[in-house]
Amino acid sequence: MDESKRPSPASALGVYVSVPFCRAKCSFCNFASGVSSPGTIEAYVTKLCHEIAAVPITAAHLQADLPLTVDTLYLGGGTPSLLEPAQLRRIFTALRQTFQITPGAEITLEAAPGQIADVLLTEAQDQGVNRISLGVQSFVDRESAAVGRSHTERDCTREIFRLQAAGVADVGADLIAGLPYQTSASWQHSLDVATSIGLTHLSVYMLEIDEDSRLGREVMAGGQRFHAHGVPADEASAEFYEMACAWLPQHAFPQYEISNFAPPSHRSRHNRKYWQRDPYIGFGLDAHSMLLRPHGAVRFANPEELAYYGAEAIPSAPIDIFQRETFEETIFLGLRMNEGLSVSRLREQSPRELFASTEEAARELIREGLMIEQEDRWQLTLRGRLLSNDVFTNLLMGVAV
Missing domain, CATH: 3.80.30.20 (tm_1862 like domain)
Incomplete structure (x- = not known):
């Protein structure tokens, strides 16, 4: 997929x-x-x-x-x-x-x-x-x-x-x-x-x-x-x-x-x-989960401290994932993989304004040698993988509000 x-x-x-x-x-x-x-x-x-x-x-x-x-x-x-x-x-x-x-x-x-x-x-x-x-x-x-x-x-x-x-x-x-x-x-x-x-x-x-x-x-x-x-x-x-x-x-x-x-x-x-945003569930201390909803997804996690694990039956602070968050996650998770991201699919499935700002940032990162575009896919170079956090920040700088 x-x-x-x-x-x-x-x-x-x-x-x-x-x-x-x-x-x-x-x-x-x-x-x-x-x-x-x-x-x-x-x-x-x-x-x-x-x-x-x-x-x-x-x-x-x-x-x-x-x-x-x-x-x-x-x-x-x-x-x-x-x-x-x-x-x-x-x-x-x-x-x-x-x-x-x-x-x-x-x-x-x-x-x-x-x-x-x-x-x-x-x-x-x-x-x-x-x-x-x-x-x-x-x-x-x-x-x-x-x-x-x-x-x-x-x-x-x-x-x-x-x-x-x-x-x-x-x-x-x-x-x-x-x-x-x-x-x-x-x-x-x-x-x-x-x-x-x-x-x-x-x-x-x-x-x-x-x-x-x-x-x-x-x-x-x-x-x-x-x-x-x-x-x-x-x-x-x-x-x-x-x-x-x-x-x-x-x-x-x-x-x-x-x-x-x-x-x-x-x-x-x-x-x-995780990288493809398929649903997953975590059990136990500090375990994280992402499940789909009809119009998005939800993330939740268990406590990090053993003394608090099991005290609550229902997660206390679930995070809804909507269109903007889905777009951001698709980019930084997809680019972790060597196969990278399909540019045409990302363009088709994303709001125009979100994709436009990211595409402009991607062009600059390609010029700097941190990414390449090959056969309709954005991929990180070796240097880009070393500096992946900076790459993701630059790609999403115009997206975050």
Whole structure:
């Protein structure tokens, strides 16, 4: 489906389940996750199952269409692989009591290397999990240790081989450009290992420096804790990203989105729902949702703090998405993908004044080498992907009011 085409109410749903618990919190992490007791996790699973069971009431309250057919399911976190098998089974039971999960559905489980017990892996596969995404971040031991990751390169490679031997159809990994002490040589080592070990999907993110993580706060303060002094300069991190964009497509990992690389048959169908504005529902802490309405769509999200999760049955601050918001989202989500946006379709489906202002900005960005227009599609260049936030701001400057 073209990224600018409105999905129909009958579109299959994407489901995200947040499991916000970790064995240890990484210094760069800015997610709503942390270390909790077994009792806290058990109580959370109970609340999660109640939220899943109540979602038809939630959708009705919001006057939103809720597709009951699910073709992608993503368990993220946190580290969902730390759940007990019985807890994972309860979550899937709750999902199947509310939704119909289609045969061949893409079902993904996030995990940390060395933190997937045999019994949990067996249960996950019994429940239909066919993709596992490993939070590797780096295959260089010093870099992993600097941000609080407990695994080594050997742990990672052994885990990947173990998952492959167990019959997991797709095993992918995340890498981060810009970790403390990272160099061109060490980054190249991570790329070499990642492309030689049989992985089917790679995500490459640039280290995010912000006040929502311990490492980010220390870097901004100019401090020494959490190895902040070892974080490479922004220019070096950008160079590492460019290296990945050049290296990975030459080694069977074509880029298909700003941060994602995989052959066509192994690309994430779930994430594509976000980029194409298909309906999706999120359950659990800090989970976000977008459902369609007869004349637009609605977004809503759960609380970011564990103490408040489950306190309200109905989202307290849903956001209506109307024509202007739809136009903006179509642009910045569609341009994340390498295939870009269909210019003619965007022109046909958008109000004339909105498209005209954006088209003028696009012409300027094309002249600056941040975008190209090719076969009726706007696409970001490599430099445009590096500066994507600036590109999106310039494109939408005349749209926002």
